[in-house]
Amino acid sequence: MSYIEAVDLKKTYTPKGASPVHALDGLNLEVPQGTVTALLGPNGAGKTTTVKVLTTLTRPDSGTATINGVDVIASPERIRPMIGVSGQYAAVDENLTGFENLDMVGRLYHLGAKQSRVRARELIDLFDLTEAQNRPVKGFSGGMRRRIDLAGALVMRPPVLFLDEPTTGLDPRSRIGMWEIITTLVGEGTTVLLTTQYLEEADQLADSISVIDDGKVIAKGTSDELKASIGGQRVELSLVSQDDAAAAREILTRFGSTEPAVSLDGRGFTVNAEDAPAALQLILTEFASRGIPLYDAGMRRPTLDDVFLKLTGHTASADDAAATGTENTDAPSSRKAQK
Amino acid sequence: MTATIPTPTPNSVAASPVMNWLNDGWITTRRNLIKIKRVPDILVFTTLQPIMFVLLFTYVYAGVIDIPGSTYAEFIMAGIFAQTVVFGSTYSGSAMAQDLKDGIIDRFRTLPMSPSAVLVGRTNGDLLINSISMIVMMTTGLIVGWRINSSPLEALAAIALLLLFAYALSWVMAFIGMSVRSPEVINNVSFLVLFPLTFISNAFVPAETLPTPLRVFAEFNPVSALVQAARELFGNTPAGSAQSEVWTQQHPVLTVLIGIVVMLAIFVPLAVRKFANISSR
Structure with missing residues (x-):
């Protein structure tokens, strides 16, 4: 049996004056012990609701959930000592210092005064917060807050860790720092359920990915399995001049197995190919003989973005970029534009 | 970032549920004490405002409001005490709403702590x-x-x-704060409700001087019972003062005690249940 198991979870909210929202619509989930499972999906897909149900914060309308065989809904008080939670909104007391926040959490886990202080100090060191430990959290940067929040989830070294969008809104450096911490924890045997809207994050951290949309898991597997599920490699190239777009489209259509997809700026083209290396050679020969200059050309395996697009008809990050104001760094087209 | 997380799993100290409950209540109280220390405006406001009221009322109105057999200063203090502690109890409302907004309630609710502890700490504050x-x-x-x-x-x-x-009222306010969820709304509504409630009472003028409809309201107003009880216990009721016909004014101490018990009996369980089931955002 899996360490975390959720079967057919359903949860409907009815916001005032609006039609009911099916936050969870028959969600199933299995997380084996000592592994990282990522719940990947856009905002509103049901990621946070899933975490809330599994961390005893919300009761589902129906369905069952267990952690290490303990029923989450019937015995929340037995679940709480075994879990650590770090949410996308850092749940820390602004008026307390970093140290006081961690000390308080230790005391509320009933660690006793001395052990709580020792543990708080260890975590402060571990998370590089020594300089900030005696300042109220109010003055902390977003990354520091998030680190204190994650440290709070680790006070007990719980066997299960829930990380709800641990890096949303963080700058790239803090994000990588967070990834290192998570990787270390997993290396030591912690079971992690992680939610993310970043494909790259799921790719980097997760052993298994559950793609979630409209309150249901619509696909699951390893990153490689998911990518393989939507077919072979792609040939991708970008033009120096947009004037050659028509010619490029004609060539790619001839050698590829699908209609070429064109990037927003009109210079980047992607096409599927049965035998991508052979197709690439032929395509490049054709471009050379016609004297069309290329900015970039190559093969690539499908990304999770392609998976998402294929499964849901929309990209994972499109609506999130608008909703959170964060720049969408995952889509291939924008990455290309930054090069 | 250090490469490993080199600690043995800390152990909970085994303790009886009662000891754990006391611990949880103390830790959340301490959190609010630290807040009082860090955000001095709360303390400045709660000390300066009563001083201001005492001075304003005793010096501005002392000349125009005649209290037979006593002085206005003797009369007014019970009223100012009552008004101040009633307003002081509203912090629990706005603070619970703020904690919900900040998400720290979620943190508390995932910890193996007593579900009433946060409320105990808040009302203690x-x-x-x-x-x-x-x-x-x-x-x-x-x-x-x-x-x-x-x-x-x-x-x-x-x-x-x-x-x-005021402590019992803090539990009422904490419940309202969790239901309304907006610290601003709590502040505005409590001002709009509590200001008339404390003024249309016997706090600042003898109730019998009010026009009839207001007098009737004032006599049944629970704040009047509180003021009357404090006045009697401090010995600030002048010998010849008018006796009200209303039972709550004739037995103010008992009335207030009943009020305290009723508020606690209803709102402690309501607030604890609300806290245990609340979902933020």
Whole structure:
């Protein structure tokens, strides 16, 4: 049996004056012990609701959930000592210092005064917060807050860790720092359920990915399995001049197995190919003989973005970029534009 | 970032549920005490405002409001005590709403702590602020001519009654704060409700001087019972003062005690249940 198991979870909210929202619509989930499972999906897909149900914060309308065989809904008080939670909104007391926040959490886990202080100090060191430990959290940067929040989830070294969008809104450096911490924890045997809207994050951290949309898991597997599920490699190239777009489209259509997809700026083209290396050679020969200059050309395996697009008809990050104001760094087209 | 997380799993200290509950209540209270220390405006406001009220009322109205057989300073203090502690209890409402907004309630709710602890800590915080306010007000009152004309025991009973009433009201406000979820709304609504409630009472003028509809309201107003109880216990009721016909005004101490018990009996379980089931955002 899996360490975390959720079967057919359903949860409907009815916001005032609006039609009911099916936050969870028959969600199933299995997380084996000592592994990282990522719940990947856009905002509103049901990621946070899933975490809330599994961390005893919300009761589902129906369905069952267990952690290490303990029923989450019937015995929340037995679940709480075994879990650590770090949410996308850092749940820390602004008026307390970093140290006081961690000390308080230790005391509320009933660690006793001395052990709580020792543990708080260890975590402060571990998370590089020594300089900030005696300042109220109010003055902390977003990354520091998030680190204190994650440290709070680790006070007990719980066997299960829930990380709800641990890096949303963080700058790239803090994000990588967070990834290192998570990787270390997993290396030591912690079971992690992680939610993310970043494909790259799921790719980097997760052993298994559950793609979630409209309150249901619509696909699951390893990153490689998911990518393989939507077919072979792609040939991708970008033009120096947009004037050659028509010619490029004609060539790619001839050698590829699908209609070429064109990037927003009109210079980047992607096409599927049965035998991508052979197709690439032929395509490049054709471009050379016609004297069309290329900015970039190559093969690539499908990304999770392609998976998402294929499964849901929309990209994972499109609506999130608008909703959170964060720049969408995952889509291939924008990455290309930054090069 | 260090490469490993080199700690043995810490162990919970085994303790009885009662000890754990006391621990949880103390830790959340301590959190609110630290907040009082860090955000001095709360303390400044809660001490300066009563001083201001004592001075304004005793010096501005003393000349126009005649209290037969006594002085206005003697009369007014119980009213100012009551008004101040009643307003002091509203912090629990706005603070619970703020905590919900900040998401820290989610953190608490995933910890293996007693579900009532956060509320206990919160209402204790109000109790402490109100206790400080009481000391400040009594000192100011004594300076401007207020006197305790009863026994020390009765005076202590008056203080206890005022603080307990406000403490019970803190639980009501905490429940409302979790239901309304907006600290701003709590502040505005409590001002709109509590300001008339404390003014249309016997707090600042004798109720019998009010026009009939207001007088009737004032006599049944629970704040009037609180003021009357404090006035009697401090020995600030002048000998020849008019006796009200209303039962709650004839037995103010008992009325306030019943009010405290009723508020606690209803709102402690309601608030704890609300806290245990609340979902943020």
